[in-house]
Amino acid sequence: MKPLTLLLFLLCLPGPARAQVLEVCASCPLPTVAAGLEQAAPYDTVWVRSGVYRESGLRIEKPLTLMGEAGAVIDGEHQGEIMQVASDSVSVLGLHLRNVGVSYTQDHAALRVIKSKYFRLENLKLEGLFFGIYLEKSSQGQVCNNQILGDAKEEFNSGNGIQLWYCQDVEVSGNTVHRVRDGIYLEFSDRIQIAGNISSGNVRYGLHFMFSNHDTYTNNLFEDNGAGVAVMFSKDIEMVGNTFRKNWGTASFGLLLKEINDARIAGNRFEENTVGISIEGSNRIEYLNNDFRANGWAIKVRGACYTNLFSGNNFMHNSFDVSYNSKVNDNRFEGNYWSAYSGYDLDRNGYGDVPHRPVKLFSYIVNRTPETLVLLRSPFMDLIDFSERVSPVFTPDNLLDPEPLIRPRP
Amino acid sequence: MFKIVRYSFQDLLRSRWSYVYFAFYLLLGFVMLFLNHDLAKGVITLMNVIIILVPLIATIFGVMYYYSSREFTALLLAQPIRRSRIFLGQYLGVAGSLSLSLVLGLGLPFVLYGLFRSPAIWDFVLLLVTGVFLNLIFTALAFLVALSNDNRIKGFGYAVLLWLFLAVVYDGIFLLSLILFEEYPLDSFALGATLLNPIDLSRTLILLKLDISALLGYTGAVFKAFFGTSLGMLVSLGVLGLWTAAPVAALVRKARHKDF
Amino acid sequence: MIEITNLHKRFGKNTVLSGVNLSLQEPGIHAVLGPNGSGKTTLIKSILGMVCPDQGSISIGGQPTGGQWLYRKDLGYLPQIAEFPGNLKVGELFRMIEDLRQQPAAPEPLVERFGLQPFLNKKLSTLSGGTRQKVNLVLTFMFEPPVYILDEPTTGLDPGALIALKELIRTRVGSGALFLITTHIMPLVEEMAQSVIYLLEGKVYFEGSLKTLYTLTGKTHVEPAIAAIAARHHV
Numbered sequence: 001m002k003p004l005t006l007l008l009f010l011l012c013l014p015g016p017a018r019a020q021v022l023e024v025c026a027s028c029p030l031p032t033v034a035a036g037l038e039q040a041a042p043y044d045t046v047w048v049r050s051g052v053y054r055e056s057g058l059r060i061e062k063p064l065t066l067m068g069e070a071g072a073v074i075d076g077e078h079q080g081e082i083m084q085v086a087s088d089s090v091s092v093l094g095l096h097l098r099n100v101g102v103s104y105t106q107d108h109a110a111l112r113v114i115k116s117k118y119f120r121l122e123n124l125k126l127e128g129l130f131f132g133i134y135l136e137k138s139s140q141g142q143v144c145n146n147q148i149l150g151d152a153k154e155e156f157n158s159g160n161g162i163q164l165w166y167c168q169d170v171e172v173s174g175n176t177v178h179r180v181r182d183g184i185y186l187e188f189s190d191r192i193q194i195a196g197n198i199s200s201g202n203v204r205y206g207l208h209f210m211f212s213n214h215d216t217y218t219n220n221l222f223e224d225n226g227a228g229v230a231v232m233f234s235k236d237i238e239m240v241g242n243t244f245r246k247n248w249g250t251a252s253f254g255l256l257l258k259e260i261n262d263a264r265i266a267g268n269r270f271e272e273n274t275v276g277i278s279i280e281g282s283n284r285i286e287y288l289n290n291d292f293r294a295n296g297w298a299i300k301v302r303g304a305c306y307t308n309l310f311s312g313n314n315f316m317h318n319s320f321d322v323s324y325n326s327k328v329n330d331n332r333f334e335g336n337y338w339s340a341y342s343g344y345d346l347d348r349n350g351y352g353d354v355p356h357r358p359v360k361l362f363s364y365i366v367n368r369t370p371e372t373l374v375l376l377r378s379p380f381m382d383l384i385d386f387s388e389r390v391s392p393v394f395t396p397d398n399l400l401d402p403e404p405l406i407r408p409r410p
Numbered sequence: 411m412f413k414i415v416r417y418s419f420q421d422l423l424r425s426r427w428s429y430v431y432f433a434f435y436l437l438l439g440f441v442m443l444f445l446n447h448d449l450a451k452g453v454i455t456l457m458n459v460i461i462i463l464v465p466l467i468a469t470i471f472g473v474m475y476y477y478s479s480r481e482f483t484a485l486l487l488a489q490p491i492r493r494s495r496i497f498l499g500q501y502l503g504v505a506g507s508l509s510l511s512l513v514l515g516l517g518l519p520f521v522l523y524g525l526f527r528s529p530a531i532w533d534f535v536l537l538l539v540t541g542v543f544l545n546l547i548f549t550a551l552a553f554l555v556a557l558s559n560d561n562r563i564k565g566f567g568y569a570v571l572l573w574l575f576l577a578v579v580y581d582g583i584f585l586l587s588l589i590l591f592e593e594y595p596l597d598s599f600a601l602g603a604t605l606l607n608p609i610d611l612s613r614t615l616i617l618l619k620l621d622i623s624a625l626l627g628y629t630g631a632v633f634k635a636f637f638g639t640s641l642g643m644l645v646s647l648g649v650l651g652l653w654t655a656a657p658v659a660a661l662v663r664k665a666r667h668k669d670f
Numbered sequence: 671m672i673e674i675t676n677l678h679k680r681f682g683k684n685t686v687l688s689g690v691n692l693s694l695q696e697p698g699i700h701a702v703l704g705p706n707g708s709g710k711t712t713l714i715k716s717i718l719g720m721v722c723p724d725q726g727s728i729s730i731g732g733q734p735t736g737g738q739w740l741y742r743k744d745l746g747y748l749p750q751i752a753e754f755p756g757n758l759k760v761g762e763l764f765r766m767i768e769d770l771r772q773q774p775a776a777p778e779p780l781v782e783r784f785g786l787q788p789f790l791n792k793k794l795s796t797l798s799g800g801t802r803q804k805v806n807l808v809l810t811f812m813f814e815p816p817v818y819i820l821d822e823p824t825t826g827l828d829p830g831a832l833i834a835l836k837e838l839i840r841t842r843v844g845s846g847a848l849f850l851i852t853t854h855i856m857p858l859v860e861e862m863a864q865s866v867i868y869l870l871e872g873k874v875y876f877e878g879s880l881k882t883l884y885t886l887t888g889k890t891h892v893e894p895a896i897a898a899i900a901a902r903h904h905v
Contacts, residue, residue, distance in 0.1 A: 365585070365589070368589070368592070369588055369589050369592040369596075371588050371592070371596040371597065371600050372585055372588045372589065374600045374604060374614065374633065375581055375584065375585055375588075375610075376617060377457070377458060377461075377613060377617065378581040378610070378613065379461070379462050379577050379578050379581070380577075380578045380579070380580075380581035380582050380585065381581070381585075383578065413769060413770055414770075417766060417770075421755055421757050421758070424757045425757060479755060480753070481753030481754050481755055481756075482754070482755040484720075484749065484753050485753065485754065485755075485767070486770070487718070487719075487720045488718050488720065488742065488745070488747040488749070489742060489767065489770055489771055490739055490740055490741070490742035490743040490771060490772075491739060491742075491770060492739045493739065666737075667722055668722075669681070669715070669720070669721040669722060670715065670720040670721065
C-alpha cells in the first residue's frame with residue numbers, strides 16, 4: 001500500500017482514544033522526529049514530512065504509527081543505533097534510515113524491536129548499515145517490503161540485514177536485502193514465515209537459521225551470496241518454491257543443511273551453485289520436485305544422513321548429481337529425472353526400465369583426493385564412471401533410482 | 411612450399427572426406443544448439459567433443475592422407491623441390507583443411523544462432539583456437555608416425571595408440587599418481603602434468619574459462635591463479651605452440667633422411 | 671656428367687649397393703642392366719636424391735648432389751611404376767608439375783604423339799596401365815633437361831607408343847642429352863645403347879660400350895654376353 005493511501009486509511013480508523021496525526025517537518029512546530037515521538041499520545045500517528053533529519057537514538061515506548069512521506073530521511077550520522085521500538089503495536093512505515101554507527105562491541109541496528117508484539121515495519125529503506133532490522137524477543141509482527149542495502153565487504157565488520165533473535169510468529173516478506181553479512185538471520189526463532197524476499201550479494205548467507213524450529217520460507221530468491229541458505233541445528237523447516245542461484249565460490253553452496261530433522265524441501269530451483277544442497281547429519285527430510293540445474297554438485301551428502309527421500313526432482317547437467325562419502329545408504333531415490341540417465345523405456349510408461357546410479361565413481365575419488373578434480377570431463381573419467389555404473393564396486397550398491405523419469409518433470 | 415600446400419588443399423577439397431568432416435561439425439553444431447538453445451551450454455558440450463574427437467579425427471585423417479598421397483609424394487620427390495617443403499606443405503594442407511572444416515562447421519551454426527551478440531563469444535573463440543591447435547598437433551604426430559612406418563597397418567595402429575595414450579591412458583596415470591601421492595601437496599604437480607599433455611591442457615583452459623575453477627577448491631585457485639592471468643594464457647598457448655612445433659621439427663628431420 | 675664414387679647403401683641387413691663407381695660423361699644412352707634386386711632402382715633413386723646413400727658421393731655436372739635439391743631441374747625421371755594422385759585430371763597433373771618445376775614445358779606435341787587428347791579431362795585413377803605409362807612419359811619429356819633417367823620405360827606400352835618413345839629418345843640424344851635407362855628388353859639395348867652398365871649384387875661388373883662387351887666375351891648379343899660376365903666372376 002502506498003504511504004498516502006495508508007495514511008488516509010488510518011485517518012478514517014476509529015482510534016481507541018482520539019487518535020491524532022502529528023506532523024514533523026523542518027519548519028513545523030515539531031521539527032524533529034524525537035519531538036514528534038515525545039509529543040505523541042498512544043495510538044497517534046507521527047507523520048514525518050520529506051526532508052533529512054539528523055537524529056539517532058530514537059526510542060518508541062508507546063503504541064503508535066510512525067510514518068514517513070516519500071523523501072523523509074533519518075540520518076544517524078554513524079552515531080550508534082537510529083531507532084528502537086520498545087512497545088507493542090508500533091508501526092514504522094515508509095521511512096528512509098541511513099548511516100548506522102559501526103561498533104565492534106555492540107550490534108548497532110538501524111531499527112531494533114525489543115520485547116514487543118504486533119509491530120509492523122513496512123516500506124522502509126535502510127542504507128549505510130551495520131545491522132538493519134534487529135528483532136529481539138518479539139513476536140506476532142510483520143516485516144514487509146523493506147529495502148535493505150548494505151555495503152559489506154568482510155564478515156567480521158558487517159552485520160545482518162534482518163535478524164530475529166528469540167522471536168515467534170513473525171512474517172518477513174517482500175523484502176530486498178543486498179550486500180550485508182547474512183541477508184536474514186534467525187536464532188532461536190520459531191514459527192517464522194519468510195516469503196517472497198530477495199536476498200542477494202551478501203557476504204555470508206542469504207538466509208541463516210540457527211536453533212530455530214517450525215519455520216517456513218517460500219518463494220524467495222537467493223542469488224550470488226557467499227552461500228545461499230544455511231539451516232543449522234533446527235527442525236521442521238518448510239522450504240518451498242525458492243530459487244537458489246549462482247552461489248558460486250570455492251566453499252559456496254545453494255543450501256546447507258546441518259543437523260536438520262524432519263524438513264520438507266519442495267519445488268525449489270537450484271541453479272549454477274557450486275554445491276546445490278550440502279547435507280550433513282540430517283534425517284527424515286523429503287526432497288520433492290526440486291530442479292537442480294548446472295550445479296557443480298547437485299547434492300553433496302556428508303556424514304550420516306538417514307531416511308531421506310528424494311523424489312520427482314530434476315537433475316539436469318550438473319557436474320555431479322549426487323556425491324556420497326560413505327558406503328552405507330539409507331536414503332531413497334525414486335522417480336527423479338536425471339539428464340545423465342542412459343537407459344531406455346521400452347514399455348513407454350514414462351519411467352526408465354533400468355535403474356539409474358546417480359553417484360559417479362569420480363565423485364567418490366574426488367571426495368578422497370580433491371586434487372583429482374582437475375580431471376573433470378576427462379574421457380578417462382567418463383570411462384571409469386561407465387564401468388562403475390555397470391558394476392558398482394566403490395559406491396553404495398543400493399544407492400539407485402529404480403524408476404528414473406524419462407522426461408524432466410515440467 | 412605454398413604451392414604444395416595449395417595442391418594438397420585442393421586435393422583434399424576434392425576428396426569427400428573433408429566434406430564429411432565439415433558436414434559432421436555442421437550437424438553437431440546445429441544439433442547441439444537445437445537441443446540446448448543456450449550458446450554457453452553448447453560450448454561446454456562441444457568441449458567434450460573437441461578434446462576427444464578433434465585429436466582422433468586429425469590422427470586418422472593425417473595417417474590416411476599420408477599413406478594415400480604416397481604417389482603424389484613420390485612424384486614430388488623427383489622434382490626440384492626441397493624435401494622439407496614437400497612434407498611441410500602436405501602437412502599444412504591437411505591440418506589447414508581440417509581446421510577450416512572445424513572452424514566453419516562449428517562457426518556457422520553458432521554465428522546463425524547469434525554468437526556475435528552473445529557473451530559466450532570469447533569462450534567459443536578459445537574453443538576454436540584450442541581445436542585448431544589440437545588439429546595441428548595431432549596431424550603432425552600422425553604424419554610423423556606414418557613417415558616412420560612404411561607399413562600402413564602398423565602406422566595406423568601406432569598413431570591410434572598414441573591418441574589413446576594422450577586422450578585416455580595419460581589421465582589414468584595422472585589420476586593414479588594423484589591418489590598415490592595424496593599425502594603431498596599436489597597442486598604444482600597437477601599443474602605440470604596438465605601442461606604436459608595437449609589434450610589435458612586444452613580441456614583445462616576451456617573449463618577454467620567457463621569458471622569451473624570454483625569446483626576445484628584450493629587446486630582450482632592455484633589453477634585459476636596460473637591460467638587466469640594473461641601470462642598463464644600466453645604460457646598455455648606457448649606450450650600448445652611447442653606441442654605443434656616439436657613433432658613438425660621431428661617430421662622435417664625424419665623426412666630429410668628417409669629413403670623412398 | 672654423372673660421377674658416382676664408392677656408393678654404398680644398405681636397407682636394414684640387406685646390402686643393396688656396395689661400392690658403386692660410375693662415370694658417365696658422354697651424351698647418349700647408357701643402359702643399366704642386371705637381374706631383379708641387383709640395385710638398379712636404388713642406384714637411380716640415389717642419383718635422384720630419393721634414397722640417401724650410406725657412403726660415397728654423387729655429382730652431376732660437377733656439383734655434388736648430397737642434401738641438394740635444385741640439381742633435379744636438370745633431371746627428367748620416369749619412375750618404373752606410374753603413381754599419381756588419383757583425384758587429379760591428366761591435364762591438371764601436367765599443369766601442376768609445370769607449375770611446381772618452374773620450367774617451360776611443352777606437353778601438347780607429346781600428348782598428340784601418344785594420343786592422350788581424349789584423356790586430358792579424365793581423372794588419373796580411371797586410367798589403364800598403358801595410358802598411365804604414356805602420361806608418365808609426357809611428364810618426363812615435356813621438359814628438356816640435359817639428363818634423363820628412365821626406369822623400365824617400355825612397361826605396358828603398345829608398339830606405336832614404343833616407336834614414338836624411341837624416336838623421342840633419339841631426338842633428345844641428338845640434341846645432346848644423356849639417358850640412363852634400366853630395362854629388361856635386350857633388343858632395345860642392342861638397338862639403341864651406346865654403353866652398358868652391368869650391375870650385380872650391388873657392384874658394377876661391367877661398364878663400357880656394346881662393342882667392348884662383345885669383344886670381351888666373344889658373343890654377339892647382349893644377353894649371352896652379360897651371362898658370360900656373370901659366370902666368369904662367379905667361378
